Amino acid sequence: MFKHILVPLDGSHLAESALPVAVSLSKAFGSTVTLIHIIEHNAPQEIHGERHLREQKEAYDYLDQVARQNFPPEIKVIRHVHTEEVKNVARSIVEHSGELSPDLIVMCSHGAGGLRDIMVGSIAQQVISRGKTPILLVQPDENRSNPTVTFSRLLIPLDGDPEHEKALPLAKELAKSLNAKMDLLMVVYTLGTLPTERAVTSRLLPAATSVMLDMTESSAQDYLQEKAASFQAEGLNVSWEVRRGDPAANIIETAEQSSSDLIILATHGKSGMEAFWAGSVAPRVVTQTHIPLLLVPVR
Secondary structure, rough: OOOEEEEOOOOOOHHHHHHHHHHOOOOOOOEEEEEEEEEEEEOEEEEEEEOOOOHHHHHHHHHHHHHHHHOOOOOEEEEEEEEEEEEEEEEEHHHHHHHHHEEEEEEEEOOHHHHHOOOHHHHHHHHHHOOOOOOEEEEOOOOOOOOOOOOOOOEEEEEEEHHHHHHHHHHHHHHHHHHOOOEEEEEOHHHOOOOOOHHHHHHHHHHHHHHHHHHHHHHHHEEEEHHHHHHHOOOEEEEEEEEEOOOOHHHHHHHHHHOOOEEEEEEEOHHHHHHHHHHHHHHHHHHHHHOOEEEOOOO
């Protein structure tokens, strides 16, 4: 599934928070891993209170050290340093993803200094908008711990959009390969949590809107039950749940209550991406939970 994993690093311990996930997946799938560092134009002396990598040799030495200390000998690890200084690190990583053709990008969800442009609304949006490479975002570990990562329980939020179901094949293959449980979730709005453009109508027709939302909840139950039954027929361990309220808040609450190891979300390309990020679902999930988030691009 993931034959080639790309991991951007800037030399800081926060960026290294992505390494345990990359190690776990590379072991599970026998993936080749490319560790990449981009030399930043006019780079600061320090990043996160640590020495910033600004020279080619020290960057290669750093990546060598990371490879030796984190990955077992049987995993092929490639070290790549982009020596030409760039002003936009996020854009350079996107360009390298096109050149190196990874199946997955694993990286810290945010940072500063060399990764200051690599925010949820920047690098992830640029990568997803290409419609090619899934990106797995990991919350930075400020305690600098290096825990062993396992993916035994996957949360897959759905909304009934057939396009978003394109994340299901990847989720299913992950569940099969890792012997993980799949939890399907659909969140139906309440009157008080409707997005702005729909809230105006609900205020004018509250009774009708309430009835429509109740009907949506009933349809959601049928929808998820059907999906779960099809996966169970393939021998997968699947559960499903419909919740009411704010989607992001319910995704986070469900993931934490069920001890999910990974949240898998699908999103569209450029036009759909704008709507997706405008809804603030993914950024809120990423910034409000420690659980890794896998964004799967769909056209």
